[in-house]
Each structure stands twice: as structure tokens, then as C-alpha cells.
Amino acid sequence: MRDTIKVSISGVRGVVGGSFTPQLAAAFAQAFGAFVGRGAVLVGRDTRPSGPMIERAVVAGLQSVGCKPVLAGIIPTPTMLFLTRQTGLRGGIVITASHNPAPWNALKFIGSDGLFLSPNRAEDLFDLYHQQDFPLVEEADLRTEQIEPYPVESHVKAIRAYVDTEAIRARKLKVAVDCVNGVGALYSPLFLKNILGCDVVPLFDTPSGIFERDPEPTPRNLDALRQAVLDHRCDLGFAQDPDGDRLTLVTEQGQALSEDLTLAFSVQQILEHHQKGPLAINLSTSKVIDAIARDHHVPVHRTRIGEIHVAQAMLEHGCVAGGEHNGGVMIAAIHPCRDSFAAMAILLERLATTRKTLSRLHADLPAYHVVRDKLPLRSDLAPAILRAIRHDLEPSRVNLSDGVYYDLDDAWLHIRRSNTEPVLRLTAEAPTLTQAQTLVSDMRQRIETLTATL
Amino acid sequence: MTLRLASFGMRGFIGDSLSLRAVMDYTSAFATYLDGGRILLARDTRASSPMLHAAAQAALMSSGCEIHDLGICPTPLAQFATPALHAAGALSISGGHHAAGWNALTLIDSTGALIEPVGGEAILDVYHAGDFIRCDAHHMGSVRNASDLSEPYFTRLAQTVDLHAIRAANFTVLIDPVAGAGCPFLDAFAHTFGFNLVAINAQMSGYLPREAEPRPRSALPLAAFIKHVKGHVGFVLSSDMGRMSMVTETGEPVSEEMTFALLANHVLTKHPGPLATNCCTTRTIDDIAARHNVPVTKTGVGQALVVAAVLDGGCVLGGEGSGSAVLPAFSRGFDGFMMMAHILEAMALNQQTLSTLLQQLPRYHIVKRRIPSEPHRAYPLIEQLAEETIRREGPAERDLTDGIRLDWESGWMHLRASQTEQVIRILSEDHQRETAEARAERAVRWLSESR
Numbered sequence: 001m002r003d004t005i006k007v008s009i010s011g012v013r014g015v016v017g018g019s020f021t022p023q024l025a026a027a028f029a030q031a032f033g034a035f036v037g038r039g040a041v042l043v044g045r046d047t048r049p050s051g052p053m054i055e056r057a058v059v060a061g062l063q064s065v066g067c068k069p070v071l072a073g074i075i076p077t078p079t080m081l082f083l084t085r086q087t088g089l090r091g092g093i094v095i096t097a098s099h100n101p102a103p104w105n106a107l108k109f110i111g112s113d114g115l116f117l118s119p120n121r122a123e124d125l126f127d128l129y130h131q132q133d134f135p136l137v138e139e140a141d142l143r144t145e146q147i148e149p150y151p152v153e154s155h156v157k158a159i160r161a162y163v164d165t166e167a168i169r170a171r172k173l174k175v176a177v178d179c180v181n182g183v184g185a186l187y188s189p190l191f192l193k194n195i196l197g198c199d200v201v202p203l204f205d206t207p208s209g210i211f212e213r214d215p216e217p218t219p220r221n222l223d224a225l226r227q228a229v230l231d232h233r234c235d236l237g238f239a240q241d242p243d244g245d246r247l248t249l250v251t252e253q254g255q256a257l258s259e260d261l262t263l264a265f266s267v268q269q270i271l272e273h274h275q276k277g278p279l280a281i282n283l284s285t286s287k288v289i290d291a292i293a294r295d296h297h298v299p300v301h302r303t304r305i306g307e308i309h310v311a312q313a314m315l316e317h318g319c320v321a322g323g324e325h326n327g328g329v330m331i332a333a334i335h336p337c338r339d340s341f342a343a344m345a346i347l348l349e350r351l352a353t354t355r356k357t358l359s360r361l362h363a364d365l366p367a368y369h370v371v372r373d374k375l376p377l378r379s380d381l382a383p384a385i386l387r388a389i390r391h392d393l394e395p396s397r398v399n400l401s402d403g404v405y406y407d408l409d410d411a412w413l414h415i416r417r418s419n420t421e422p423v424l425r426l427t428a429e430a431p432t433l434t435q436a437q438t439l440v441s442d443m444r445q446r447i448e449t450l451t452a453t454l
Numbered sequence: 455m456t457l458r459l460a461s462f463g464m465r466g467f468i469g470d471s472l473s474l475r476a477v478m479d480y481t482s483a484f485a486t487y488l489d490g491g492r493i494l495l496a497r498d499t500r501a502s503s504p505m506l507h508a509a510a511q512a513a514l515m516s517s518g519c520e521i522h523d524l525g526i527c528p529t530p531l532a533q534f535a536t537p538a539l540h541a542a543g544a545l546s547i548s549g550g551h552h553a554a555g556w557n558a559l560t561l562i563d564s565t566g567a568l569i570e571p572v573g574g575e576a577i578l579d580v581y582h583a584g585d586f587i588r589c590d591a592h593h594m595g596s597v598r599n600a601s602d603l604s605e606p607y608f609t610r611l612a613q614t615v616d617l618h619a620i621r622a623a624n625f626t627v628l629i630d631p632v633a634g635a636g637c638p639f640l641d642a643f644a645h646t647f648g649f650n651l652v653a654i655n656a657q658m659s660g661y662l663p664r665e666a667e668p669r670p671r672s673a674l675p676l677a678a679f680i681k682h683v684k685g686h687v688g689f690v691l692s693s694d695m696g697r698m699s700m701v702t703e704t705g706e707p708v709s710e711e712m713t714f715a716l717l718a719n720h721v722l723t724k725h726p727g728p729l730a731t732n733c734c735t736t737r738t739i740d741d742i743a744a745r746h747n748v749p750v751t752k753t754g755v756g757q758a759l760v761v762a763a764v765l766d767g768g769c770v771l772g773g774e775g776s777g778s779a780v781l782p783a784f785s786r787g788f789d790g791f792m793m794m795a796h797i798l799e800a801m802a803l804n805q806q807t808l809s810t811l812l813q814q815l816p817r818y819h820i821v822k823r824r825i826p827s828e829p830h831r832a833y834p835l836i837e838q839l840a841e842e843t844i845r846r847e848g849p850a851e852r853d854l855t856d857g858i859r860l861d862w863e864s865g866w867m868h869l870r871a872s873q874t875e876q877v878i879r880i881l882s883e884d885h886q887r888e889t890a891e892a893r894a895e896r897a898v899r900w901l902s903e904s905r
Contacts, residue, residue, distance in 0.1 A: 017590035022512035023482075026474045050591040057478070057512035063505040064474050103591045136469040139502045139555050140661075210592070 008419040009122045009306055013097055013106035016050040020105055022057035025095075028107050029061025030136075031129035032093060035121075036112070038065070038137070042092035042148065044072035044080040046183050046243045047209035050105045054095045058107070059145050062093075064136055068143035072151040074207060076183045076244030077108070078339035082155040083148070085114025085335070096243040099216040100420060102209060114335060116308045152187065155341070158334050160195055162274075163345040164353070169197030171352040173235045176201040176250070177344075178225040180215055181208045182242030184340070191341060192238075196348055201232045209242070217241050217248040217327055218372075219256035226254040235351060236358045240340050245307075246327035247340035249347065251359040258370055259327035260286035265361060266329045266343055269350040270321045271296045275333065277320035280313035282306070283405045284414050284427050285325040291366045304402035305416060311336040325370070325427070369433040371440045373426040374418070375447060381454055382417045382424060388450050389415060389443070413439045415447075456829065458873055459581075461574020462758045465558040465873075468502040472557055477506055478513040480577075482586035484545060484561050485517035487577045490587060491542035492520045494535055494562075494600065496527035498548035498635035498693050501660035502557045506547045510559070514545070515595035517587045522600040526658065528635040528695035533566040533787030534610070535603050543569075548635060548694035551667040551776070553875075560694075567765070567786035568758040604639055608646040611792060614784050615799040621648030623802040625686045628652045628701070629794075630676045632666050633659050634693025636790065643791055647798060652683050666692050668699035668777045670707035677701045686801065687808045695790035696757070697777040700797065702809040711736040711820055712812060714773030717793060719815060720800035721781070722746040727770035730763035732756070733855040734868035734881050735775035741816040754856035755870065757788050775820075775881075818865070819887035821894040823880040824872070825901045832871035832878050835904060839869055842900055847893060867893055 005014040005024070012028055014020030033041065041062050045051035051074070059069045070089060072080060077094050084092040092110035100106070109117045109125060117125060128134075175198040179185040185207035192198040203225055204212045214221040217239040229237040229250050237250030249257045249265075267279060267289060280301040281289050293300045301317050303309040307328065314322040314336040322330040328338035331346065354361065377385065390404055399405040403416025411430035418425055424447065428439035457464065457471035464480045466472030485493065493514055497503040514521050522539055524532055529546040536544045544562035552558065561569040561577065569577065580586065589595070627649045631637050637656045644651035654675060655663045665672040668690045676688040680701055688701030699710035715738040718729055722742065730751040731739050743750045751767045753759040757778065764772035764782050773779030778788035785792070800811060827835060840858045844850050847867075850860035857870025857879075865884030872879050880897050884890035 015590075016516075016594075017588045021588060022509075022516045023475055023478050026478060026509060026512070030474070048591060049594045052597070053512050053515035053594055056508045056515065060474050060505050060509035060512065063508070064469075105591065136473070138469040139500070139557075142468070142501050142505055144504055145508075 004422060006420060007126055009117070009119050009308060010419045011106045011108035013100065013104060013420055015103050016105050017103070022053060025054045025057040025107060026061035027132065028129055029058040029093060030065050030134040031125055032091065032109055033062045033065035033067040034128050034135050035125045036067070036090040038067055039090035040068045040070050042070050042072055042080065042084050042087065042089050042110070043095070044075040044092065044151070045095035047074055047181060047185065047207040048097065048102060048105055048242070049209050051095050051209065054105055058093055058095065063142055063145070065134055066137035066141050066143065069145040070148050071145060072148045074183055074186055075151050076187060076341065078245055078337050078341060079152050079155045081110055081114045081337045082158065082335055083151060084110045084112065086154045088112070094243070098243050099241040099246065101215060102211050115311050115337065118308055118312060156191065156195060159342050159345050162331065162334055162342070163349045165196065167352045168345070168348045172197060172199060173348060173351060174199040174201070174232065176203060176225055176228040176232060176234045176237040178203040178213070178222065178237065178239040179205045180213060180217070180240060180242055181206055181211050182215070182240060183207070183244045184240040187244070187341070188238070188240060188344070192344065196345060198348070201228055201234060203228055211242065215242050217246055217259070219248065219258065222248065222250060222256040225250050226256055230254040238344055244340050245338040247329065247343040248327045249358065251362060252357050253359050255359065257362060258286070260288060260325050260370060261362065261365070262327045262343060262347070263323035263329050264288045264292060264365055265350050266323070266331070266346045267292055267321050269346050269353070270331065271298065273349070273353060275320045278317045280310050280317060280319045280322035282310055282324050283399065283402055285323065286368050286370060286429055287410070287412070288365055288368050306419060307338055368429050368431060369436045370427065370429045371433070371436040373440050373444060374423040375426065375444060377422065377424045377451065379417070379422050381451065384454060385424070385447055385450055386415065389446060392446070411435060411439065413443060415443060456876070459578060460756070460873065461571040461578070462568035463558055463560040465552065465556060467555050468557055474509050477509045477559060479584065480559060480581050481510045481513035481545060482517055483577045483581035484543065485514050485519050486580050486587045487573065488542045490518040490595070492522060492540065494522050494524055494532055494539060494541045494544035496524040496529065496532035496544065496546045499526055499633060499637065499658040499660055500549045500557055500693065503547050506557060506559070510545055510547060511597060515597065516589065517595065518589035518593050519595040521595060521597045523597055524600045524603070526635050526638055528639065528790070529560055530695055530785065530787045530789035530791065531603060531607055531639070533562055534607050534785045535600070536562050536564060536566045538603070538606060539600065546694070549666065550694040551692040551697050553666065554662045565786055567761050570758060570762055604642040608642055611784060611795055612646055614781065614792070615795050616803060617647065619802040620795070620798045625649040625798060625801070626652060626684055627798070628654070628676050628680055628683070628685045628688035630655045630688070630690045631695065632691060632693050633657060633661065633663050634691065634695065636691055636695040639791070647795060649798065652685060662693070668692055668697045669710045670699070673699055673701050673707035677705045677707050680705050687797065689794050691790045696788045698790045698793045699777045700808065702812070703807050704809055706809065708812060709820060710777035711738070711775040712815065713777040713793060714775060714779050715739055715742060715815055716800065716811060717773065717779050717796055718742050718771055720796060721771045722748060725770050728767050730760055730767055730769045730772040732760055732774050733853055733859050734857070734870070736820055736883055737818050737866070738816050752855060761786055818883050818885060819890045820881065820883040821890045823894050823898050824877040825880065825898060826876060827871070827878045827901070828876055829871065835901065836869045836871060836878060838904070839897060839900060843867065843897060846896065865890055865893070867897065869897070
């Protein structure tokens with residue numbers, strides 16, 4: 001494991017036991033407290049074993065600058081975002097490294113609007129951190145921590161009000177859910193059973209933070225879920241990531257679907273049964289969304305990678321939904337945030353209202369093939385590499401808002417630096433798998449040649 | 455405000471020198487020195503203590519420690535608990551006798567004594583190097599609440615006194631724990647020793663209802679009503695329960711110097727043996743030791759030094775004029791509950807009032823003064839003041855154990871830069887009150903003119 005610290009709009013990440021120390025977490029909490037001002041700040045975490053340690057450091061850091069920490073305990077990231085806005089607090093800090101492996105942890109910063117800090121505001125926060133000159137308060141201005149008594153109720157209520165709960169409950173669907181030993185372990189089986197009336201087969205539902213499968217919910221990591229769906233004859237399988245913002249699907253035939261399709265089905269359901277309106281997706285998201293949008297005559301806005309960019313585009317253009325290529329579904333009527341709980345509800349509603357199987361729904365969608373690859377690359381080399389590959393491509397087809405996005409009408413290739421790891425991510429989508437694979441492997445070869453000459 | 459680092463702890467001002475970074479680094483250094491293991495964590499009730507507790511907990515977990523959390527717990531109780539719970543060490547967060555706004559971390563070794571200087575220096579080296587044990591995510595430390603220790607603690611304490619005699623005396627005892635860590639333990643204390651408890655300042659508000667240092671001035675709230683409730687004795691404590699001064703049944707606040715003196719006289723009557731005290735404690739101690747024909751070891755100022763001398767010298771008791779004492783047969787810390795229990799025993803066994811017991815002690819008059827001075831100026835000023843004093847008051851015996859002590863035939867004077875505040879402390883004691891006061895006043899005037 002490389003010991004590194006990564007500060008980006010996605011938060012501050014690092015390896016616990018390496019550079020991600022309680023001292024660092026306390027100092028970032030101090031900077032955040034200084035940034036939002038004295039007042040109540042929500043603190044939540046996922047199930048990682050380092051969570052309680054980092055939580056103590058964050059509590060002390062917030063107190064030292066006069067904030068009152070309000071503890072939400074182990075809580076899904078979307079619920080934290082929802083609760084921060086709902087309770088009108090100054091902001092929130094989530095302690096989660098999301099889909100990163102268990103040795104990692106991270107702080108993510110939420111504004112009072114219930115959204116992650118925008119890039120400009122995150123810059124201001126990091127600026128405060130680097131000055132290390134925190135407005136420490138005297139003893140008389142210190143505030144004791146408090147426990148949030150009802151952390152999940154308002155979020156569940158909002159989802160319940162949005163979907164046709166009765167229709168879903170009436171279908172009594174059988175669902176396998178892979179909680180990856182994350183926050184879902186505490187909430188998802190209960191949510192599916194009690195709220196949506198499903199017959200639930202839970203998997204990896206011990207909230208230990210010791211992930212029994214690779215924490216990224218990509219199709220290749222879901223063998224156990226696929227098997228469970230077949231063994232228990234489930235209508236579908238859900239796979240979450242450790243902090244519950246992303247969702248991947250497995251069909252009743254045991255096929256794990258590309259994460260893009262989670263968004264595709266959700267968007268179809270929203271446009272058909274809820275509200276028609278514009279969509280926002282990031283550059284790496286499948287063209288299948290454009291195809292659905294065309295059918296419903298609504299525009300699609302493409303943004304840079306990063307949840308906050310999509311959220312901002314949704315607010316700016318009045319989008320009804322948005323999302324990402326990684327299984328992130330954002331429903332404006334609930335909140336413009338990636339939310340696997342809202343996604344589960346809307347997908348069950350899709351099955352309930354169409355009365356079709358998931359594989360049938362899948363077959364009805366236009367086929368696209370996505371190939372993803374990643375290439376380890378020192379962060380400092382990335383800009384030169386990205387500049388060099390640009391020159392090989394036709395300028396009118398290149399979008400530079402995030403790395404290099406090369407649009408080929410019915411296909412595309414996207415090369416960008418990860419916000420969370422020292423790697424370059426290569427993604428291509430094309431109507432055939434071979435076409436997509438060729439796009440990625442050619443580019444990978446080109447980058448490896450370039451790297452060797454640097 | 456300065457950060458004060460001693461071998462056994464760190465003190466500083468909240469919102470200023472006692473930063474989270476300093477607290478977490480120092481705690482990490484302690485955990486690194488102990489190489490993880492079981493560590494007890496205690497705190498007092500000050501408003502800043504929960505924050506420091508959270509910071510210390512994060513640092514200890516990061517170093518893989520098995521934390522037994524004592525929650526709100528007096529430092530002496532944590533010292534008793536460390537060997538009892540087989541812990542590698544303990545960390546106590548308490549402002550002790552310091553003024554509002556201050557707080558401190560005190561490091562305790564596996565025997566319950568404050569970390570001795572050699573260990574303390576090793577911890578400071580780790581602190582300055584910043585090279586701490588950091589465990590990975592799968593080896594994080596754990597936290598559990600320690601079991602309630604008040605029962606074994608008071609049971610063991612009761613075995614060191616004639617419990618029957620104390621219970622039979624049916625005392626009414628007034629206690630002022632300055633809203634500190636002692637508050638939750640007063641009922642169990644009263645229950646065990648069978649006295650009628652009248653407690654004031656016993657609500658844990660997080661703030662100091664009076665000056666935290668036990669001395670006649672801070673005893674006034676308690677002294678004001680002791681006669682109305684027919685109290686036999688009043689006890690005034692620091693927020694960590696490490697220091698204590700008394701109020702008599704007539705409502706007279708007693709100098710904190712008399713706490714150790716009365717205890718020494720009583721303990722030596724039961725078990726004669728050597729004593730240890732610091733170099734600026736009242737001569738009453740020397741007279742009492744002479745009366746019982748036992749030696750007195752003199753040390754520098756501070757619990758760590760006095761307790762080390764008690765253990766080295768096989769002493770039966772150690773203490774300081776600040777109102778503190780350690781009974782090595784019981785624990786290795788200055789302990790307010792122990793002091794109270796033994797004063798009650800002295801009253802019960804002698805069947806005498808506190809004022810009568812005090813009248814039997816040799817009497818000196820001690821005057822304590824404090825003069826503001828920046829730390830970098832304090833040391834040369836003390837040197838010059840000592841020379842000036844000898845020139846004016848006549849030849850004296852010089853002792854440099856801690857600060858400068860000058861001894862004359864009838865009295866002595868001690869000059870020392872405070873370790874906790876930016877002041878020079880002057881102690882002047884003599885048979886004659888006028889002489890003690892005059893010596894102190896002349897020193898204060900000289901310092902004021904030289905600043």
C-alpha cells in the first residue's frame with residue numbers, strides 16, 4: 001500500500017497508520033470549524049475499524065474552534081448529506097474512504113446546503129488548513145458533543161414519499177443485497193424489508209468494516225451476490241459500496257450489470273413515472289443515457305467527474321435526475337446526491353410498475369460496451385502525459401474540462417487522473433466490445449510508451 | 455501563555471499553548487514509550503477536559519492501545535487503579551490546582567506513581583522527534599469503560615485506618631471538591647467511612663466555583679457555615695483531589711501547610727519511620743520528625759520527586775506544604791481521600807477536635823507571595839535577590855535543591871520560579887510572624903523595583 005495523502009474536492013484521504021493520522025484529522029476538523037464558523041457540525045462515519053479513532057480526533061478538532069459536534073454514528077453518506085440540510089446545521093464531516101480498501105480512511109466535507117463543498121469552497125478550506133492558524137476558543141466557549149437521536153428517519157421518509165411504496169410492497173419482490181460489511185449492513189436489509197416489503201437475502205451484512213469482497217461494486221467483484229441471486233431465486237441483487245452512495249445490479253439470471261445501467265433504469269423510471277426534465281451526467285457516463293433522453297426529448301448536461309460537479313449542474317439546469325458512471329444515482333426531488341437507498345427504491349418501483357424482469361429491461365436498452373482500465377502513474381507525471389496525448393487527437397472532438405475526453409459520436413474515450421488514487425483512469429464506450437477494447441488498449445500502449453520516455 | 459513540559463506531564467492554557475497538536479503528540483509519545491498495551495484514561499470535570507479526552511483517545515487508539523476509560527475520575531484514584539487493573543500506565547487529564555483556563559496531562563506508570571524523570575525524558579525525546587507508533591486500520595486500539603473502582607478503592611483505603619473508630623465518632627464532615635473530579639465519589643466515601651456528608655460546590659458544571667488551589671482564602675465558602683451545621687471538620691480540595699486544606703469546627707481556615715504536618719504527626723504516632731518532603735515545606739515537619747526521632751529527606755518541588763524519595767528511603771509518609779501527602783502503604787500518589795480519612799482517624803482516635811489537634815503542633819508563621827515575572831527574567835532575578843537578601847538579612851545557609859533556599863537560625867526563605875505560571879514564588883517562615891512578613895515584604899519590594 002502506497003503511503004500517500006490525497007487532498008481533493010472528494011476530501012482528504014490517506015492510509016491509516018501512515019500519513020492519515022489523528023493529528024491530521026483534528027487539524028482538518030479545526031480548519032473546517034473555522035471555515036463554517038462556530039455552531040453545530042454533524043459528524044458521521046462508515047464501519048471502518050479506524051472510524052472511531054478518527055471520529056474522536058474530529059470531535060476534539062471541532063470543539064477546539066468552538067463548534068458543537070453532533071454525532072450521527074455509523075451512517076450512510078447520502079443520509080449524512082440529507083440530515084445536514086434537514087437539521088440546518090453549519091455543515092458536516094463524513095469519515096469514510098468510500099470504495100477505497102479498508103486500510104484507507106478519509107474526511108469528506110458537507111456544507112449547510114447538504115452538498116459536498118464546491119471546488120471553490122474546498123479551496124478556501126484547504127487554504128485555511130495550510131495556514132495552520134486556527135481561531136482556538138477559550139475554555140468558556142467550548143461546547144460539549146451531542147448525539148443525534150434520529151439520524152435516518154427524515155431521509156427514509158423522503159424516499160418513501162417519493163416512490164410508489166404501495167406498488168412496490170404489493171409485488172413482494174425477493175431481493176439479495178450485498179452490503180460489503182459497510183453502512184448498508186446496518187440499514188439496507190431493514191429498509192428493503194420494513195419499508196419496501198421485500199423478502200431479503202442479506203450478504204456481507206456484518207458491519208465490521210473488514211470487507212469480505214473488494215469494496216468497489218463493479219461487476220467483477222460480485223460473484224457472491226450473483227450466486228446468492230441464483231441460489232435463492234431472487235428477482236434481483238443489489239450491491240452497495242461501503243458508505244452507501246453507489247449501487248450495482250445483478251439480474252434474476254445472475255448477471256452483474258455495468259454500473260451505468262443502474263442510472264439508466266432509474267432515469268427511465270423517473271422520466272416515465274415521475275417528472276420529465278433535463279439530466280446531468282459526468283463525462284464518463286454511458287451514451288445509453290443520451291439515448292434514453294432522446295426518447296423523452298429532454299436535454300443532457302455533461303460535467304466534469306466528481307459528484308459535486310453533477311450536483312451543481314443539476315441545480316443550475318433544473319435537472320430532475322443526474323448521476324455517474326459508477327452506480328451513482330441522484331434524484332433531484334429527494335436530493336441532488338448519490339444515494340443507493342433512493343436508487344434501490346426507484347429500481348424496485350421500475351420492476352413493480354413495468355412488471356418485467358430486470359434482464360428483460362436490460363434487453364430493451366440499446367447496447368453499449370464500456371471498457372475501463374487504470375494505469376499506475378505518479379501524480380506529478382500526469383499533466384505532461386495528458387498534454388502529450390492531446391496532440392494526437394482531433395481538436396474539435398476533444399473536451400478538456402476533465403482530463404482528455406475524446407468524443408467519437410457513437411463512442412468515446414476518456415483519460416483522466418483519479419481524484420482518489422495515484423492512477424490514470426482509461427474508459428471507452430462503443431457499440432461493440434471489441435471497438436471499446438481497442439480504444440483502451442491502443443491508448444494504454446501509447447501512454448506506456450510516453451511514460452518510458454519521460 | 456507558555457506550554458510547560460515536565461517529565462511527568464504537560465500543562466498549558468486552553469485556546470492557546472495547550473493545542474490539540476501538542477496534546478495528541480504528547481499522548482502518542484507516551485503510548486510509543488509504553489509500546490501500546492493497556493492504558494487507563496481519566497479526566498476531571500473542567501469544560502476543556504472532554505475535548506482533551508477525545509484528542510487523547512484518538513492518539514491512544516492510533517497507537518493500538520487497549521484503553522480502559524475511567525471517565526470522570528480523580529488523579530489519585532487513577533493512580534490506585536493502574537496497578538489494580540494491571541495497566542501499563544495511565545493518563546490523567548486534569549487542571550488540578552490550576553486556575554480556570556488551564557489544563558494538564560499527567561502521566562502515570564504501571565505502579566501508579568507519576569512517570570519518573572528518566573522515563574519522562576525518553577517520552578519527551580519521542581515527542582520532539584515526532585516518531586510515534588502508528589497502527590494500521592486492522593490493529594486500531596480499543597476503548598472500553600473501566601469497571602467502577604470506587605468500591606475496591608474505598609475498601610482498601612478503609613483497611614489503612616481504624617474504620618470502627620471513625621464510624622463510631624459519627625462525624626459531620628464538610629467537603630468542597632471545587633466541582634471537580636471528586637464529585638461523583640463523595641457519597642461512596644461518606645458511606646464507607648460512616649460520616650454525615652455536607653458537600654458544597656459538588657455539581658459538575660465544568661467551571662470553577664472558587665480558586666482551585668486549597669488554602670485559607672479558598673476555604674471561605676465552607677468556613678462561612680460550618681458552625682451552622684455543627685461540622686467537625688471541613689475539607690477543601692483541588693479539582694483532581696490531589697491537594698487538600700482544612701477548616702476547623704470553629705470556622706477557622708487552616709494553612710495548607712498544616713495538612714501534611716498534622717498527617718505526619720498522626721502517622722508517625724502509629725508507625726514511626728522516615729519522612730520525605732520538598733525543600734520549601736514548613737519547619738513544623740522537621741520538629742515533628744525530631745519529636746518522633748525519625749529522619750526527613752528533602753527533595754525538589756513536585757509529587758514525582760517526593761514520591762521517588764518516599765520509595766527510595768522506605769518512608770512511611772511523604773508530602774508537601776501545598777496540602778498534599780502520599781501514604782506508600784496505600785498508593786503512590788498524592789491522595790485527597792487518603793488525607794481526609796487519616797485526619798478523621800486522628801480526630802477519632804484522640805477524641806479531640808481539629809483545633810485541639812492543631813494546637814499541639816509546633817507553630818511557625820509562613821508567608822507566601824507571588825510576583826509576576828517573565829520566565830526568561832525570573833532565573834537571574836532570583837540569583838540577584840538571594841545575594842541581596844543575604845547582604846541585608848545576614849549570612850544564611852544556601853540550599854539549591856530547587857530554586858534557592860536561605861536558612862537562618864529562626865527561619866528561612868525560599869525563592870523559586872513557578873513551573874506553571876509566569877511568577878516568582880517567595881516563601882518566608884519564622885517563629886515570629888513579624889520577621890517572616892518583613893523578610894517577604896523586603897524581597898517583594900526589591901523585585902518590584904528591579905523589574
